[in-house]
Amino acid sequence: MSKLALVTGASGGIGQSISEKLAQSGFDLLLHYNANKKEAVSLGGRLTDTYGIQTEIIHSDLSGPDGVETVSASIGGRALDAIVLNSGQSFHGLITDMPDTAVQEMVQLHVSSPFLLTRNLLPAMLRKKSGAIVAISSIWGETGASCEVLYSMTKGAQNLFVKALAKELAPSGIRVNAVSPGAVKTKMMGAFSNEEEEMITEDIPMGRLAKPEEVADAVEFLLSEKASYITGQILSVNGGWHC
Template identity: 60%
Template sequence: MKYALITGASGDIGLSIAKQLAADGYGLFLHYHQNRHSLEQFVSNTLVKEAYLIQADLSATNGVEMLLSQLQQPVDVIVHNCGNSYYGLVTDMSDELVAKMVQLHVTSPFLLTKKLLPHMISQKSGNIVVISSIWGLTGASCEVLYSMVKGGQNTFVKALAKELAPSGIRVNAVAPGAIHTKMLDQFNKEELAQLADEIPMGRMGTPDEVAKAVSFLISNHASYITGQILSVNGGWYC
């Protein structure tokens, strides 16, 4: 059996990815920071061959080691999905917040990948997918920090893909646009309606649509695709 590690699996997109990869036949390592209950519900209500819950704070410097200490099998797929956004001016952000955001989105994924690569390299196979963001491609006012770390993820994908291609390991990213998740709870109905009007397809995406993109990228259907940032955004900011 192949195993997939999904960080941030307790969120809306993470749960959808977990559901999709369970249907694809993977054993799952489901990482969470605080919301264990949603993952327990997922495991009890979903047909999963094997699932293990892993708690760690990846915004902390010891988070990667905490996560690794709970892995019971080498993994064949890594989905770096863990993340938080912050809406506000650059001048309003504390130094502590900046450090945590960089740790969560850049440093921890880098170190986690580094630790898990030897098995993939020895097997001459593996897949890494980063859940990035449209703002990592275009940038967004009042989300400068989030745009910066997501842009860093995209460059990480492009560089790592070149390094690992000779070892048979593919590295890609999915860059969602506006997706119906709790991350949009900070906006009211009028603002969400205005946002939907800006999107050529006239609606926001769903977590399942992101999950389908991940499933495609780690499948044999994408066997010649690496180093790509796949936008799932309904034509928004193309």
């Protein structure tokens, strides 16, 4: 019987790599996206053709108040084997320059929506007493970053969500962990100039940015039976940066 996983933010660089890894492992996939329909549809078709799995595309804006219900309704009562909470975006700037709308959207996207979506999908997982959840956090959720105070705050909240939920769900056979990437070579790095990216790279002990596939490898591990006794952990994938 095929396993079923939801990947939110599947159309992004990290989301696509995670989806590819899970497809290789035999998961049927529910691929959520917000803005990039073309990438999501292309990804689903490619994974189906390459790995013979079933894919379903779900569109929803998880930075808005109605996004969770849209995803939940699309899934219905299906019991998931894995949930990857990957939707995210950053906001660069001084705290005094952040508009109220940015605060509301970021808290909704990184804190409220993951919480509410997980709450809605858990009953089916609890009935079968198995499954795994992985959130994609950030190094800034562990150490904090100047000019990314809002992003750091929401990712820090994600980390504590993971640790608390892991304790609550462990007796039911459901594991909860997070992967905390450092700087990853994706479109999100487009917010930085070439000079700024070079400065970041020079500050990383391994001397390079992470590849999305390296983050996906960590997610695949945490969802696998090889991690059967690992829960409540924040796995840093950062090349030694800010350790």
